[in-house]
Amino acid sequence: MSRKLIALAFVGMCGTAPLLNATSISMAGPCQAPLVEAVGCKYLKVTPLPNDSPLPMAIVVTCAGGTSRYVGALPQQQSATPFDLTNDGVIDGTVAALVDDPANALFLTPAEWLNDVYVTGELVIPSTDYTIQVDCGQPGSPNLTDPVAATTWAFGDVFNDDPTVNLADVFAAILAFQGVYVVAEGPTTKPQMDLDFCLPNQVISLADAFRIVQAFQGLSYAESYASSNCALSCP
Numbered sequence: 538m539s540r541k542l543i544a545l546a547f548v549g550m551c552g553t554a555p556l557l558n559a560t561s562i563s564m565a566g567p568c569q570a571p572l573v574e575a576v577g578c579k580y581l582k583v584t585p586l587p588n589d590s591p592l593p594m595a596i597v598v599t600c601a602g603g604t605s606r607y608v609g610a611l612p613q614q615q616s617a618t619p620f621d622l623t624n625d626g627v628i629d630g631t632v633a634a635l636v637d638d639p640a641n642a643l644f645l646t647p648a649e650w651l652n653d654v655y656v657t658g659e660l661v662i663p664s665t666d667y668t669i670q671v672d673c674g675q676p677g678s679p680n681l682t683d684p685v686a687a688t689t690w691a692f693g694d695v696f697n698d699d700p701t702v703n704l705a706d707v708f709a710a711i712l713a714f715q716g717v718y719v720v721a722e723g724p725t726t727k728p729q730m731d732l733d734f735c736l737p738n739q740v741i742s743l744a745d746a747f748r749i750v751q752a753f754q755g756l757s758y759a760e761s762y763a764s765s766n767c768a769l770s771c772p
């Protein structure tokens with residue numbers, strides 16, 4: 538009998554769903570490392586696995602310097618926020634942000650995460666190494682997977698190709714601002730271009746295009762944000 542069936546049988550024997558306690562949840566399956574890829578200079582895409590797991594899972598992001606933070610709701614949100622990457626009306630996953638307080642970590646099943654979580658935050662910054670783990674434990678009692686590494690894209694490099702920033706990168710953002718998410722280079726998505734302000738706002742505006750213009754002009758992320766209070770490194 539599979540572990541999942543054992544857990545279900547346990548619920549059946551006891552008769553009531555509230556008895557699906559920590560013991561039966563931990564029997565439901567192993568905690569798998571997530572799929573991870575950078576999808577912009579301020580976004581990491583995290584896919585908790587397996588997709589059909591009934592386990593609530595949290596996501597932990599660690600900077601190269603060793604600072605770890607859980608993923609929680611965006612400010613003013615109660616949970617992970619549905620995210621339509623291209624304004625085509627089809628939700629593609631959720632967006633959530635690094636939070637300072639582990640008590641604010643979101644524990645959701647992969648289905649509740651809508652499978653693909655677009656992680657951003659003030660400490661998700663360009664050209665920076667991160668490792669990502671899933672926590673299949675409970676708040677305050679972590680059960681972490683192996684870490685998976687990803688590096689965010691260069692500041693303003695919409696296509697992550699060169700990694701220079703050229704007019705193609707700038708035009709992609711201007712077209713997205715106008716609602717067009719297909720350019721000569723192919724389809725684009727918001728995480729490729731959403732880099733203003735400290736915490737990106739999931740809307741492509743002229744402010745995003747302006748940052749990309751600054752990158753095209755040769756400014757670094759630190760130079761572009763020098764007058765802000767945005768984090769310039771992830772310790």
Ligand SMILES: [Ca+2]
Binds near residue numbers: 622624626627629
């Ligand atoms: Ca969509």
Ligand SMILES: [Ca+2]
Binds near residue numbers: 700
């Ligand atoms: Ca480029």
Ligand SMILES: [Ca+2]
Binds near residue numbers: 730731733739745
């Ligand atoms: Ca934006």
